Amino acid sequence: MVGIKDVARQAGVSVGTVSNVINRPDLVSEETRTRVQSVINKLGYIRSESARQLRAGASRIVALLVLDMGNPFFVDVAKGAERAARQSGLGVMVCNSAQSTSEEVEYLSLFAEQRVRGVLVTPADPTGRSLDALRRQRIPYVLVDRVSADAAACSVSVDDVVGGRLAAQHLIAAGHTSLVYVGGPRDLPQVRDRRAGALAALQEAGLPPEALTEISADRLDVSAGRDAGARLLGLAPRPTAVFCANDLLALGVLQAVFAARISVPEQMAIVGYDDIEFAAAAAVPLTSVRQPAVAMGRLAAEMLMEETSGDSEAHEHRQVVLQPELVVRGSSLTPR
Amino acid sequence: MVGIKDVARQAGVSVGTVSNVINRPDLVSEETRTRVQSVINKLGYIRSESARQLRAGASRIVALLVLDMGNPFFVDVAKGAERAARQSGLGVMVCNSAQSTSEEVEYLSLFAEQRVRGVLVTPADPTGRSLDALRRQRIPYVLVDRVSADAAACSVSVDDVVGGRLAAQHLIAAGHTSLVYVGGPRDLPQVRDRRAGALAALQEAGLPPEALTEISADRLDVSAGRDAGARLLGLAPRPTAVFCANDLLALGVLQAVFAARISVPEQMAIVGYDDIEFAAAAAVPLTSVRQPAVAMGRLAAEMLMEETSGDSEAHEHRQVVLQPELVVRGSSLTPR
DNA sequence: CACCCGTCATGAATCGATTCATGCACGTCA
DNA sequence: TGACGTGCATGAATCGATTCATGACGGGTG
Numbered sequence: 001m002v003g004i005k006d007v008a009r010q011a012g013v014s015v016g017t018v019s020n021v022i023n024r025p026d027l028v029s030e031e032t033r034t035r036v037q038s039v040i041n042k043l044g045y046i047r048s049e050s051a052r053q054l055r056a057g058a059s060r061i062v063a064l065l066v067l068d069m070g071n072p073f074f075v076d077v078a079k080g081a082e083r084a085a086r087q088s089g090l091g092v093m094v095c096n097s098a099q100s101t102s103e104e105v106e107y108l109s110l111f112a113e114q115r116v117r118g119v120l121v122t123p124a125d126p127t128g129r130s131l132d133a134l135r136r137q138r139i140p141y142v143l144v145d146r147v148s149a150d151a152a153a154c155s156v157s158v159d160d161v162v163g164g165r166l167a168a169q170h171l172i173a174a175g176h177t178s179l180v181y182v183g184g185p186r187d188l189p190q191v192r193d194r195r196a197g198a199l200a201a202l203q204e205a206g207l208p209p210e211a212l213t214e215i216s217a218d219r220l221d222v223s224a225g226r227d228a229g230a231r232l233l234g235l236a237p238r239p240t241a242v243f244c245a246n247d248l249l250a251l252g253v254l255q256a257v258f259a260a261r262i263s264v265p266e267q268m269a270i271v272g273y274d275d276i277e278f279a280a281a282a283a284v285p286l287t288s289v290r291q292p293a294v295a296m297g298r299l300a301a302e303m304l305m306e307e308t309s310g311d312s313e314a315h316e317h318r319q320v321v322l323q324p325e326l327v328v329r330g331s332s333l334t335p336r
Numbered sequence: 337m338v339g340i341k342d343v344a345r346q347a348g349v350s351v352g353t354v355s356n357v358i359n360r361p362d363l364v365s366e367e368t369r370t371r372v373q374s375v376i377n378k379l380g381y382i383r384s385e386s387a388r389q390l391r392a393g394a395s396r397i398v399a400l401l402v403l404d405m406g407n408p409f410f411v412d413v414a415k416g417a418e419r420a421a422r423q424s425g426l427g428v429m430v431c432n433s434a435q436s437t438s439e440e441v442e443y444l445s446l447f448a449e450q451r452v453r454g455v456l457v458t459p460a461d462p463t464g465r466s467l468d469a470l471r472r473q474r475i476p477y478v479l480v481d482r483v484s485a486d487a488a489a490c491s492v493s494v495d496d497v498v499g500g501r502l503a504a505q506h507l508i509a510a511g512h513t514s515l516v517y518v519g520g521p522r523d524l525p526q527v528r529d530r531r532a533g534a535l536a537a538l539q540e541a542g543l544p545p546e547a548l549t550e551i552s553a554d555r556l557d558v559s560a561g562r563d564a565g566a567r568l569l570g571l572a573p574r575p576t577a578v579f580c581a582n583d584l585l586a587l588g589v590l591q592a593v594f595a596a597r598i599s600v601p602e603q604m605a606i607v608g609y610d611d612i613e614f615a616a617a618a619a620v621p622l623t624s625v626r627q628p629a630v631a632m633g634r635l636a637a638e639m640l641m642e643e644t645s646g647d648s649e650a651h652e653h654r655q656v657v658l659q660p661e662l663v664v665r666g667s668s669l670t671p672r
Numbered sequence: 673c674a675c676c677c678g679t680c681a682t683g684a685a686t687c688g689a690t691t692c693a694t695g696c697a698c699g700t701c702a
Numbered sequence: 703t704g705a706c707g708t709g710c711a712t713g714a715a716t717c718g719a720t721t722c723a724t725g726a727c728g729g730g731t732g
Contacts, residue, residue: 049449050389051688093429113385251617281558281587283619387718
């Protein structure tokens with residue numbers, strides 16, 4: 001493998017000069033620069049990131065750890081983060097904790113070994129303990145889609161209470177006086193907050209808390225949604241309005257409801273959450289609460305870079321909260 | 337940041353011994369080992385991957401470069417690759433070329449700088465030129481979902497001609513005598529091969545090549561599918577059978593067809609490709625050609641590790657071709 | 673007692689790029 | 703002419719872990 005020394009020898013200069021050609025070309029005379037450049041091209045020299053990194057102390061990679069790469073919402077977050085990072089010359093390593101605390105811990109220690117520049121993470125560990133490892137190593141991190149409980153880090157999130165309220169208000173305005181919330185694992189703040197928002201909307205409309213029935217799925221994916229849909233259909237009287245903690249669940253529910261030949265939205269209105277592309281593409285387009293996923297990824301990356309670029313003592317952690325937006329589609333239109 | 341030297345000093349041993357405790361514990365006496373271990377824990381020492389890597393010459397990371405992370409098919413491939421790599425203690429860096437040759441080139445050079453252990457790639461560049469960079473750097477790579485034209489590398493793919501034939505045979509068996517192929521960018525082999533398979537099936541059934549009408553989408557995603565669906569509806573006479581190059585397109589077509597109040601499958605049968613989870617979750621569950629995506633990712637990673645572990649001279653490149661499978665669902669049931 | 677062997681620990685050399693104190697050559701100005 | 707500055711190039715030191723030749727020590731054997 002050709003290294004900087006080979007280039008230096010071929011070009012008849014010192015290694016320091018080659019390094020300068022690459023990193024501070026203005027310090028090198030025109031003539032030397034072109035000569036060295038041409039040798040670099042001829043030999044196909046590619047500098048070793050590990051050597052650079054070793055010297056510099058930190059890598060040029062930002063890690064992104066998400067809960068579920070099978071959820072297009074996180075794919076969008078990744079897209080936003082990647083774009084922002086690339087603009088600053090950083091690479092992004094996207095990893096999937098699959099909502100498992102142990103996977104999360106393993107990945108975080110992998111990141112620590114890599115001396116990544118920083119980590120963008122939607123934690124799976126409800127205790128937040130797994131992040132201690134990062135703190136001990138002084139690796140900056142930004143919480144994504146989660147508010148930092150103790151303000152120990154920056155965070156970018158979307159107001160899930162508002163989102164839940166928007167969804168429920170919409171259903172209430174359409175005349176529904178009771179609704180079902182299809183949630184997921186209780187320890188996910190997202191799941192809890194969306195429910196809290198829905199409850200608040202009911203209360204504001206003068207409806208009792210009992211107007212909200214909850215069905216709890218054990219994962220947040222389509223097949224869990226199908227199971228939830230089956231349970232939903234077993235309820236008596238049959239619910240007329242359903243709000244799901246995310247679109248994957250909603251699509252599963254939709255499918256189960258369809259299979260039972262119940263028409264949407266006439267007999268049952270369904271609202272999802274995230275507004276993934278497949279929500280609009282469902283045969284009955286899904287009403288959903290849109291989250292600015294790409295923007296969230298971008299902001300998170302930008303905040304991380306802000307933190308790592310300035311001097312770390314002066315840095316003040318920020319909590320950015322974005323607003324969700326209701327997107328009304330066919331699955332919840334007011335029946336005439 | 338605490339390094340191996342700090343550990344050595346605290347534990348009263350040499351750096352070499354600390355290294356041995358970590359990497360070859362059997363060479364160290366019980367007593368020393370536990371003492372060093374406890375110092376490691378106390379100080380929170382985490383070894384620097386960059387330093388290891390610099391010495392070792394190659395990193396412990398495998399790169400995966402896919403065409404579209406928005407396509408759940410590639411998410412599954414990533415899942416398979418990740419699982420296999422993790423079992424061998426390797427990390428996976430997943431990146432998205434978004435079908436852009438220039439992005440691809442940038443990422444590949446990033447990988448080269450990182451001295452990744454190897455690359456799993458579904459090339460976007462139709463010329464295959466972008467891979468030369470890897471070859472020059474002697475970075476092993478495995479083609480995913482693509483056959484190596486010149487056998488210059490290993491590859492794992494699925495027989496797309498067979499897949500296309502399966503889809504078309506199914507439609508022909510249901511009584512359709514002409515069909516529309518909704519394809520994508522012509523330079524993607526996947527798109528071409530699936531079409532070729534469909535043509536072959538027509539021929540085998542004694543139907544003329546004109547029985548296949550082609551509509552070409554410019555991307556392989558849902559919104560391109562919607563556009564294609566609109567064009568499809570403009571055809572006269574209206575087609576009764578549609579085969580799409582992937583499920584994203586098919587979902588878009590389905591949506592457009594639904595919006596036009598044409599019933600599926602009674603008035604129009606639709607078959608997709610990939611069998612992503614959302615295919616089954618569509619309100620009219622989509623008939624699709626299933627590809628063993630997770631297995632493909634796993635195999636690709638395994639072949640890469642096989643290539644990198646043995647001595648590279650002895651390695652013989654292999655071309656593994658998997659078989660697709662038709663999954664019949666509601667979108668194509670034979671009308672009674 | 674001399675010798676050998678096995679078990680452990682040592683510490684210098686190494687990987688490749690960056691950085692910075694040093695110095696050379698040339699030009700300018702007093 | 704000597705002093706000084708500027709523009710460039712130099713090469714040794716450095717980052718942190720691994721590796722390996724070396725050697726210390728203790729026990730067993732002839």
